[in-house]
Amino acid sequence: MKDIIKIAWRNLWRNKRRTLITASSIFFALFFAIFMRSFQLGTYGYMIEQSIESYTGYLQIQNPDYFDDPTIDNSFNISDEMIDRVKNHENIKAVAPRVETFALASTGTNSKGVMVSGIDPVAEAEVSNPEHRVVKYRFTEEAIKQLKNDNALPPEINKKIETFKYNSYSSTAKIELDLDFENSDAEKYIPVIEKYCRFESNYLSPNDDGVLIADRLSRYLKISVGDSLILMGQGYHGVSAAGIYPVRGIIKMASPDLDNKIIYMSLPQINNFLGLNNQITSMVINLRDKDEMFETQNELKKIIGNDKYVVKNWEEISPTLKQQIQSDNVSGQVFIFILYVIVFFGIFGTVIMMVAERKREFGVMVAIGMKRKKLSMILSAEMLFLSILGVLAGIIVTIPVLLYGHYYPLELTGNMARMMEDMGFDPIMPLALFEPYFFMQILIVFIMIILACLVPVRSIQKLDAIKAIHA
Amino acid sequence: MSVIEIKNLVKIYNGSAVQVTAVNGVDLTIEEGEFTAIVGPSGSGKTTLLNMIGGLDSPTSGTIVVDNTDLSTLNKKQLVDYRLHNIGFVFQAYNLIPVLTAKENVSFIMELQGTKKDILTQRTKNILENVGLGDRLNSRPNQLSGGQQQRVAVARALASKPKFVIADEPTANLDSKSTENLLDIMEELNRKENITFIFSTHDQRVVKKARRVIVLEDGKIVKDERRK
Numbered sequence A: 001m002k003d004i005i006k007i008a009w010r011n012l013w014r015n016k017r018r019t020l021i022t023a024s025s026i027f028f029a030l031f032f033a034i035f036m037r038s039f040q041l042g043t044y045g046y047m048i049e050q051s052i053e054s055y056t057g058y059l060q061i062q063n064p065d066y067f068d069d070p071t072i073d074n075s076f077n078i079s080d081e082m083i084d085r086v087k088n089h090e091n092i093k094a095v096a097p098r099v100e101t102f103a104l105a106s107t108g109t110n111s112k113g114v115m116v117s118g119i120d121p122v123a124e125a126e127v128s129n130p131e132h133r134v135v136k137y138r139f140t141e142e143a144i145k146q147l148k149n150d151n152a153l154p155p156e157i158n159k160k161i162e163t164f165k166y167n168s169y170s171s172t173a174k175i176e177l178d179l180d181f182e183n184s185d186a187e188k189y190i191p192v193i194e195k196y197c198r199f200e201s202n203y204l205s206p207n208d209d210g211v212l213i214a215d216r217l218s219r220y221l222k223i224s225v226g227d228s229l230i231l232m233g234q235g236y237h238g239v240s241a242a243g244i245y246p247v248r249g250i251i252k253m254a255s256p257d258l259d260n261k262i263i264y265m266s267l268p269q270i271n272n273f274l275g276l277n278n279q280i281t282s283m284v285i286n287l288r289d290k291d292e293m294f295e296t297q298n299e300l301k302k303i304i305g306n307d308k309y310v311v312k313n314w315e316e317i318s319p320t321l322k323q324q325i326q327s328d329n330v331s332g333q334v335f336i337f338i339l340y341v342i343v344f345f346g347i348f349g350t351v352i353m354m355v356a357e358r359k360r361e362f363g364v365m366v367a368i369g370m371k372r373k374k375l376s377m378i379l380s381a382e383m384l385f386l387s388i389l390g391v392l393a394g395i396i397v398t399i400p401v402l403l404y405g406h407y408y409p410l411e412l413t414g415n416m417a418r419m420m421e422d423m424g425f426d427p428i429m430p431l432a433l434f435e436p437y438f439f440m441q442i443l444i445v446f447i448m449i450i451l452a453c454l455v456p457v458r459s460i461q462k463l464d465a466i467k468a469i470h471a
Numbered sequence B: 001m002s003v004i005e006i007k008n009l010v011k012i013y014n015g016s017a018v019q020v021t022a023v024n025g026v027d028l029t030i031e032e033g034e035f036t037a038i039v040g041p042s043g044s045g046k047t048t049l050l051n052m053i054g055g056l057d058s059p060t061s062g063t064i065v066v067d068n069t070d071l072s073t074l075n076k077k078q079l080v081d082y083r084l085h086n087i088g089f090v091f092q093a094y095n096l097i098p099v100l101t102a103k104e105n106v107s108f109i110m111e112l113q114g115t116k117k118d119i120l121t122q123r124t125k126n127i128l129e130n131v132g133l134g135d136r137l138n139s140r141p142n143q144l145s146g147g148q149q150q151r152v153a154v155a156r157a158l159a160s161k162p163k164f165v166i167a168d169e170p171t172a173n174l175d176s177k178s179t180e181n182l183l184d185i186m187e188e189l190n191r192k193e194n195i196t197f198i199f200s201t202h203d204q205r206v207v208k209k210a211r212r213v214i215v216l217e218d219g220k221i222v223k224d225e226r227r228k
């Protein structure tokens, strides 16, 4: 064994240049594969986090009929005791009850179909946390005019603000991004903008009789905080539902779709509105470890244990996001596959050359009594060393890059950033850390080496010593 | 005592176009301690004969018995072991493992045999000293001249304590001085340690040193001459 390793190791350095070229091709393949996967998975994780955690939740408990026919007639009652049992599961971070329905919203002059989401404002803070999306700043016409009149900001900044007229913000960070502020600009101008553009908007109190309205929807309906809104719809078991509600706050939803249609209401109020008796349409669940989602889903099924309820995961609830990720994922994998095919042939070529060059030597070794098996082991050990070299270099370089990219995500700027923003995501691309994909890439490299060794090892098994020596 | 007994050995190559009878009915006995040269024109069957004796090639008919073992009864794996434990090989070129030093090349074959470490170290040194390379133990083949490389090959062939050494044109790639030097060493080992050598050659100076000369022509022994 020792001499196999010794010979293999020295053989590796017989043709230094070839060894280095092959090892670096392994290195680059591994590096790019891991880096790309990490970007993809990191972004998916982030997108899921943003869109799932901002509304849908990872899991939902529903009435079994609700999935195919999502009306409030398919709502259900859940006991506190059951909720406690669910909450007791170690992977469950928070749960929040919800009633979702559709209604017609009207201001008298404008009307639009909307989604009314009844929430427990306190419990919801732990699940989708709508409170931090409450709009705090708005570039209203009056605010922009006032800024100009007072000469509070340089004209070019006023101009920029003009292009974002009517935009709403729940934090100054997004204002900075839209206006392309450097740190120094931000320090100077943000306080001014805060002063002029502050927007009075509140979150719901637990028994609130008012509503929160999504930003775009509010603009469509031309309605603001303090105004009243008429909602009309169908209540529980066909009773008619109608009411007039004061707007407490404007909320900037992450997803553009929701931003166009959602109205939040407190649970007591939606009970009144729809004539419900504490039924809910879903129990939304957030998890501690999202990688355990499927396991937790199955365990919850057992905990709940009867056919009055079903547990759905986000992939079932929002199949579009799932599909979007899947198709992107496939294209990424195709790219990596091509990368690996190229590298594979590089490795394969190296082994073939190694064998061809040393045919005589192998012939002599077999002739003097070296077992072919041992010879094959030497060759395989060489390839193994070669790949360890490449893989090790790959790991050493990748680890710090991943760590950095994970904790200091790439911040997008310009149009890309605005696009992500519009889709409701913060404009960052974090790298995924050492998830199974990382080890998968390493495994793939080693499998490639084994495959690349098969042919040469076979040719050693069949090597004709006489022919090899006299070739 | 005879080491090798060959009876009515025939080797026919079935080429695609023509059949070549490379060895055509050879009867031959090699005694222990002989220093035998096999000569003959190109294509006369020297290499073919040596390969069959060495267990690298199998005869079409006839028998080779080495130390009471009929080679035709051995399978491929057993043949590898047979070669490892009974025969020392010296080829025309590419004898040595290029990444191993002279010392390692010699001890390598003993490692394959499973020789104990301390014996192996001592023996390696002795043998390399015997071929005049006591001072080049740690040189790699590419740091040695062709003649020195062939001497390491002889040392390696001897390391396994073989029953005999087969050398197919060991001097073909050497200049006259190295040739003479190599032959002197082989002859000395033969005389002092009673090592049996069978070698093929085209070189008249090499033939001169042999104590038995077998002449092949068209796969047949046409002359078998012993000298003093």
Ligand SMILES: Nc1ncnc2c1ncn2[C@@H]1O[C@H](COP(=O)(O)OP(=O)(O)OP(=O)(O)O)[C@@H](O)[C@H]1O
Binding pocket: B013, B014, B015, B020, B021, B022, B040, B041, B042, B043, B044, B045, B046, B047, B048, B049
């Ligand atoms: N593998 C083979 N297939 C077909 N014919 C072969 C093969 N090996 C050798 N021969 C033929 O067998 C005959 C004997 O060849 P061999 O190599 O034994 O001669 P040789 O005496 O060693 O010649 P040289 O002095 O040139 O080395 C030649 O005619 C050769 O062409």
Ligand SMILES: [Mg+2]
Binding pocket: B046, B047, B048, B168
């Ligand atoms: Mg020959």
